[in-house]
Amino acid sequence: MKILTAAQIRAADAFTIAQEPISSLDLMERAANAVVAWLTQRHGSETPFFVFCGPGNNGGDGLAVARLLHQRGYDLHVFLVGAGPKQSSDFTQNLNRLPQEIPVTPVTSASELPTALPQQAVALDALLGTGLTRALEGPFAQVVDYLNQQPVPLVSVDVPSGLFTDAATPAGSTVVQADITLTFEQPKLAFVLPSSGPNVGEWHVLPIGLHPDFLAQVTSPYQLLVPENVKKLLRPRAKFSHKGTFGHALLAGGSYGKMGAITMSSQAALRAGVGLLTVQVPQVGYNILQTAVPEAMVLTDEQADYLTQFPEDLSRYQCIGIGPGLGQAEASGLALENLFRQKLPPLVLDADALNLVASNRQLRQHLPPGSILTPHPKEFERLTGPATSDDHRLQLLQSFCAEHDCYVVLKGAHTCIGTPTGDFYFNTTGNPGMATGGTGDVLTGILTGLRAQGYSALEACQLGVYLHGLAGDLAAEALGEASLVASDVYRYLGAALKKLSQNP
Numbered sequence: 001m002k003i004l005t006a007a008q009i010r011a012a013d014a015f016t017i018a019q020e021p022i023s024s025l026d027l028m029e030r031a032a033n034a035v036v037a038w039l040t041q042r043h044g045s046e047t048p049f050f051v052f053c054g055p056g057n058n059g060g061d062g063l064a065v066a067r068l069l070h071q072r073g074y075d076l077h078v079f080l081v082g083a084g085p086k087q088s089s090d091f092t093q094n095l096n097r098l099p100q101e102i103p104v105t106p107v108t109s110a111s112e113l114p115t116a117l118p119q120q121a122v123a124l125d126a127l128l129g130t131g132l133t134r135a136l137e138g139p140f141a142q143v144v145d146y147l148n149q150q151p152v153p154l155v156s157v158d159v160p161s162g163l164f165t166d167a168a169t170p171a172g173s174t175v176v177q178a179d180i181t182l183t184f185e186q187p188k189l190a191f192v193l194p195s196s197g198p199n200v201g202e203w204h205v206l207p208i209g210l211h212p213d214f215l216a217q218v219t220s221p222y223q224l225l226v227p228e229n230v231k232k233l234l235r236p237r238a239k240f241s242h243k244g245t246f247g248h249a250l251l252a253g254g255s256y257g258k259m260g261a262i263t264m265s266s267q268a269a270l271r272a273g274v275g276l277l278t279v280q281v282p283q284v285g286y287n288i289l290q291t292a293v294p295e296a297m298v299l300t301d302e303q304a305d306y307l308t309q310f311p312e313d314l315s316r317y318q319c320i321g322i323g324p325g326l327g328q329a330e331a332s333g334l335a336l337e338n339l340f341r342q343k344l345p346p347l348v349l350d351a352d353a354l355n356l357v358a359s360n361r362q363l364r365q366h367l368p369p370g371s372i373l374t375p376h377p378k379e380f381e382r383l384t385g386p387a388t389s390d391d392h393r394l395q396l397l398q399s400f401c402a403e404h405d406c407y408v409v410l411k412g413a414h415t416c417i418g419t420p421t422g423d424f425y426f427n428t429t430g431n432p433g434m435a436t437g438g439t440g441d442v443l444t445g446i447l448t449g450l451r452a453q454g455y456s457a458l459e460a461c462q463l464g465v466y467l468h469g470l471a472g473d474l475a476a477e478a479l480g481e482a483s484l485v486a487s488d489v490y491r492y493l494g495a496a497l498k499k500l501s502q503n504p
C-alpha cells in the first residue's frame with residue numbers, strides 16, 4: 001500500500017472529484033460516513049461525543065460527523081476553533097447543515113471550554129488535518145493542550161492535529177496525542193516514524209473511494225507491507241519437491257556465552273522452510289547446537305570460543321547468514337575480510353557482523369552487492385554516522401543502500417526495508433512484546449532461510465519481516481506481550497505462515 005504525501009492526497013481528491021465525478025461536499029460526506037461507521041461500531045448511543053472542529057476541511061469532516069451521529073441518536077457538543085473569514089466552503093456548508101439542537105461553542109481560549117469532559121465521553125479531534133502549514137499556537141495550541149489532558153478517549157480525524165504528515169514536526173510543538181486515528185484512504189508517513197508515530201495511537205485506514213486510477217498510477221518511494229501484497233510472494237511447496245528444492249543455508253556465529261543467538265537463528269531458518277541447514281560455530285558451540293537443533297548440521301571452528309574461519313567450499317550454500325552471537329574478536333573480522341574477497345552466495349549480515357563492518361573500512365568498501373543487512377538503529381548509526389532526525393535517518397538509509405547496492409532492514413516498531421533503488425517498505429506487524437533479547441536473531445534466521453529457498457533479496461526482506469512480526473503477534477495473542485520471549489517467535493512462525501497463506 002502506497003504512502004502518499006499531503007500534496008498527492010490533494011491531487012487524488014481533485015482527480016476523484018473531476019473523474020468520478022463527485023462534488024467535494026459529497027466526498028466529505030463519504031469520509032464522514034466512514035468515520036461514523038467506525039465510531040458507532042465501537043460506541044453505543046449512550047456515549048456523548050465532543051467534537052472539536054478547525055476552519056478547514058478537517059473541521060468540515062468533524063461537522064459532518066456530528067450531524068450524522070446526531071441523526072443516529074447520539075448526544076453531541078461541537079466546539080469551533082479558528083472559524084472565520086478563512087473557513088473552507090465545505091466547512092461553511094456543513095456548519096449550515098448542522099441541526100439546531102446540537103450546541104455549538106466558538107472557542108478563542110481554553111477558558112471557554114468545560115473544566116473537564118465527562119468520563120464516559122469521546123473527544124473527536126477535527127481541528128486540522130493534512131492542510132497544516134505551521135506549528136500550532138494560540139487557541140489551537142490551547143485546545144490541544146486541553147484535549148491531551150482529558151480523561152476520555154481522543155479520536156483524531158485523518159491525522160492528529162498539529163502533526164505534519166510528511167515533514168518533520170518541529171521539536172517541542174503542540175500536537176494531539178491521539179488514542180485512535182482514523183485516516184482516509186492511505187496511511188501517512190508520520191504514522192510509521194519513531195518520533196511522530198506515538199502521537200497517532202492506534203490507527204485505522206478508512207477507504208473513502210478515491211479514484212483507483214489515480215492510486216494505481218501515483219508513485220511513492222514509501223510503501224506499507226500489507227498482507228494482500230506480501231501473500232503474493234509466498235511460493236507453495238510442490239508435491240514432488242525434496243529437501244534440495246528448498247536450498248541449503250549456512251549460518252555462522254556464536255561465541256562463548258552467546259550460543260543462544262545462533263541457536264535461535266538456526267531454529268528460525270528451519271521454521272522458515274529451508275531444505276538443509278549447516279551452522280558454523282566455535283568449538284564451544286558443538287554440543288549446544290547438536291542438542292538444541294538436531295535438524296541442523298554443525299561445522300566447528302579451530303578456535304574454542306569464537307569464529308576465525310568460514311567453510312572452504314561455499315558453493316553448496318544458497319545463502320549465508322552471519323552475525324548472531326558472533327562477538328567482535330579481531331580474528332573474526334579478518335575471517336570476514338577473507339570471506340568478502342571470495343565469490344559468494346547471497347549474504348545476510350546482522351549484529352556483530354555489522355559492528356565489524358562498521359569499524360573496518362576495508363569490510364565496508366567490499367560489502368558484497370545484494371547483501372541484506374539487519375541493523376537496529378544503534379547498529380545502523382555505527383555504519384552511517386548519527387542521524388539527527390527521522391527524516392535524516394531515511395536519507396542515510398537511502399544513500400547507504402544506493403552506495404553499497406544492498407538492502408537494509410532497519411529494525412523498530414515499524415521496521416523499514418531500504419532498497420538500492422531508493423524505495424522504503426514499512427512493516428505493519430509486530431508488537432512491543434518483541435522488544436526482548438534475541439528476536440533480531442530470529443529475524444536473521446528467517447531471512448537466511450527464505451533467501452536460501454530462492455526468494456530474491458527484496459522478497460525475502462518483505463516476507464521475512466512481515467512474517468517475523470506476525471509470528472510475534474500470534475505469540476502475544478496466546479501468551480501476552482510481557483512474557484513473550486524470542487523463541488516464541490520462531491515457535492509461532494508456522495502459524496504465521498499458515499495465517500498469511502490463508503489470508504483472503
Ligand SMILES: NC(=O)C1=CN([C@@H]2O[C@H](COP(=O)(O)OP(=O)(O)OC[C@H]3O[C@@H](n4cnc5c(N)ncnc54)[C@H](O)[C@@H]3O)[C@@H](O)[C@H]2O)[C@@H](O)CC1
Binds near residue numbers: 056082140185
Ligand atoms: N481525500 C481526503 O483525504 C479527504 C480529506 N478530507 C479532509 O480534508 C483535510 C484537509 O483539509 P484542508 O486542506 O482544508 O486542511 P485542514 O483542514 O487541515 O486545515 C487547513 C486550514 O487551516 C489553516 N492552518 C494551517 N495550519 C494552521 C495552524 N498551525 N494554525 C491555524 N490554522 C492553520 C490553513 O490556512 C487552512 O485555512 C484532510 O485532513 C481531511 O480531514 C475530507 O474532507 C474528504 C476527503
Ligand SMILES: Nc1ncnc2c1ncn2[C@@H]1O[C@H](COP(=O)(O)OP(=O)(O)O)[C@@H](O)[C@H]1O
Binds near residue numbers: 375411414432433437
Ligand atoms: N515495539 C516493537 N514493535 C514491533 N516490533 C518490535 C518492537 N520492538 C522490537 N521489535 C522487533 O524485534 C526485533 C529486535 O531486534 P534486535 O534489536 O536486533 O534484538 P536482538 O539483538 O536482541 O535480537 C526487531 O525485528 C524489531 O523490529
Ligand SMILES: [K+]
Binds near residue numbers: 161
Ligand atoms: K485532526
